[in-house]
Amino acid sequence: MALAVGVSEGKNRFLGWHFHDQHDVLYVDGEMARVELKERFTGLCTIQNPRLHILPSELLYREGRPLSLDFEEEQRAVDEALQHLGNKGCRAQLIISIICRP
Numbered sequence: 001m002a003l004a005v006g007v008s009e010g011k012n013r014f015l016g017w018h019f020h021d022q023h024d025v026l027y028v029d030g031e032m033a034r035v036e037l038k039e040r041f042t043g044l045c046t047i048q049n050p051r052l053h054i055l056p057s058e059l060l061y062r063e064g065r066p067l068s069l070d071f072e073e074e075q076r077a078v079d080e081a082l083q084h085l086g087n088k089g090c091r092a093q094l095i096i097s098i099i100c101r102p
Contacts, residue, residue: 001027004096005044008051023093026085028055028078031098053090055081 006014010022029037034056041052055078085092 001040001044004052004094005041005049007094008049009045009047022051024051024053024085024090025094025096026053026055026082026092028081028095028097032056034058051090053085053092 003014004025004027005011007019007023008025010019012019032040034054037054037056041049041054045052082092082095
């Protein structure tokens with residue numbers, strides 16, 4: 001989460017890595033509820049952050065099971081999320097995916 005915030009806010013450094021600019025980030029989370037994600041990111045962000053895009057677990061679960069990129073249909077779901085961002089003028093330069101397996 002801190003990496004997503006660092007890249008999207010354009011912080012100067014993160015764990016020794018230098019960022020030279022802000023970039024759009026898509027954070028895909030398969031573990032936490034949207035409310036929990038919002039609380040955590042609110043605590044990490046130093047500014048209102050339009051470059052940080054979050055795909056929460058509620059949108060990843062289908063028929064009681066988590067999204068799996070092993071399936072073409074579910075790969076398309078992620079592609080659709082990226083396309084939706086693209087239509088809004090955002091192109092994620094970094095995608096971070098946190099998906100747990102039962």
